[in-house]
Amino acid sequence: MELEALRSIYEGDLCFRELSPISFQYRIGESGDPKAFLIEVSWPETYPQTAPVISMDAFFNNTISSAIKQSILDKLMVEVEANLGTAMTYTLFEYAKDNKEVFMENQPVNTVTSVSNSITTGTPDVPAIKKKDKKEQLSKTQKRKLADKTDNKGELPRGWNWVDVIK
Template sequence: MSEDAEQQAEEIEVLKSIYEGDENFKQVDATTYQYKYIEGDKSFVLEIKWGPTYPTEKPKCNLEIFYNQHLLPSVKEKILTIVDAEAEQWVGCAMTYTLFECLKEKVVEILSEQTEEAVVVRVEKIAIDDQTESKKPEKKEQLTKAQKRRAWDRAEIGRAGEKPRGWDWVDIVKHLSQAPHQPSS
């Protein structure tokens, strides 16, 4: 086992013990971790993905997650700048916990730039675009009551064209009563 792999295994164990019971922490897979930052009614998720040579190289930080669609590009850039600057200081050491905690201290400052007006404007643009491209649903063929009854009787609707069980069975009693019985002599 290489030294990087040993350090990764050790850091996984440490992260699990530190964040045990923390609903904001999530281990996506063996090398990908997410932490959800919440400040009032504003929040975002930071995803950190380790490379094969982590911790001797910086991990990849990702904010392009569906949950973060509401974030302004300037806020995303600021978050990534803060995390990248912190990661530069800790190259060669286990840094996932440090990066998550660094943002915890600055989350109020970061999210203060996230204005509700900007988000509302972006949502309004989306709503306007959707209205211009609306399509009318196709109309189904309307059947009269008599047409529906005939279709039902023919069993095209309801049983998908299947006939009821025994529709072609012969009534044995009726069949035997039709032929005269001749006693054998």
């Protein structure tokens, strides 16, 4: 019954994924967010009388420190203990979504800077000179052809690309 409820609730949600009828993944946060993480919940045979298996071992979570993963799992297990005996997968996912900022407050944000910004030439006091973008240069012939096609405003005349059907 909980399986059907999860399928109907998360239908079309790109963050939810059903790995098998007893195993589910949910991504907390946007895919480009450096503080996003993935929770995997698996149901044992005696679920919901026993706690589900919660895992954060997915490759998506490799940037998260193990201390923060353990902290998230500990907080989720407290929620599991409070809901033992009832269907709790949806509750766990929503609890994680609601507390994402609290869970990830100590996670450092890793930003990647491009190599061109980190390399400087000359002395550090002199700012780098920006090169001007070159515009495409047209030859005299190309300019003449362009001018012949356009009117005095630089616009092509109406119907310049129409096909003559009668020919």
